[in-house]
Amino acid sequence: MRIDVHTHIWNDQFDRLDQFIGSLDELAIDRACVLPIAPYMRNEDMADLVERSNGRIVGWASVLPFAETTGIPRVDPVEDLRHAIEDLGLKGLKLHPLIQGFALNDPGLVPVVSAAGELGVPVLFHTGPANGRAGRMENARIELLDDLAIMCPNTIMIAGHASPLGPASYLARKHPNVYLETSITWARWCKLMPGLASMVTEHAGADKILYGTDFSIGRDERVTGLNAVLEELDPADLEKISGQNAARILNL
Numbered sequence: 001m002r003i004d005v006h007t008h009i010w011n012d013q014f015d016r017l018d019q020f021i022g023s024l025d026e027l028a029i030d031r032a033c034v035l036p037i038a039p040y041m042r043n044e045d046m047a048d049l050v051e052r053s054n055g056r057i058v059g060w061a062s063v064l065p066f067a068e069t070t071g072i073p074r075v076d077p078v079e080d081l082r083h084a085i086e087d088l089g090l091k092g093l094k095l096h097p098l099i100q101g102f103a104l105n106d107p108g109l110v111p112v113v114s115a116a117g118e119l120g121v122p123v124l125f126h127t128g129p130a131n132g133r134a135g136r137m138e139n140a141r142i143e144l145l146d147d148l149a150i151m152c153p154n155t156i157m158i159a160g161h162a163s164p165l166g167p168a169s170y171l172a173r174k175h176p177n178v179y180l181e182t183s184i185t186w187a188r189w190c191k192l193m194p195g196l197a198s199m200v201t202e203h204a205g206a207d208k209i210l211y212g213t214d215f216s217i218g219r220d221e222r223v224t225g226l227n228a229v230l231e232e233l234d235p236a237d238l239e240k241i242s243g244q245n246a247a248r249i250l251n252l
């Protein structure tokens, strides 16, 4: 069972769900976690995609933790999350420090991140730089999750795009509640450095790494590029990374 914990269907692609699922078939992905970013996608729309996907999409929620930094009215993020998980059946929470305007170690995150733990769902954070112009790179430094992991010890948090070149594996070793997700950075750096994927997997622990690609329609190379660098891994470790770990933390 291959589970991709980081994919996107953008608002203007809702009517291309068949194409998205066709790509999953071609790329041998059994289930795709589709990640929204509030306020640019509604949790109700995500629930609708899940409903239409024949079990292929694992829908995630997004809420806006700090409305004052974006100028867009919000509802209380804890209430918003509770509704998304308990009423809409979504399975995780995506938060983006650059687009949503906060630092990864802002204590103001504690109520909503702790609520995710109480609701039994993981939180995936964008970490590291991004191509867009939004936000301060400083706010998305993966080291900042060190603080948040201590502030919210009962919430599983996933470092998105966790670079194999940085301190990510130390974070995963240090904190039982921190996991690493592979999209973009692993394909880029491990391709240049054979042996890197195996070394980081051994250091972080194969139980703490999640297969994620940042796939969206037309971006097949993000999947094939990652698959190529993961081939060097021990087969049992690859099984964990490709799906077993995600199935465990998402209760699939």
Ligand SMILES: [Zn+2]
Pocket (backbone or CB within 6 Å): 006, 007, 008, 214
């Ligand atoms: Zn993404």
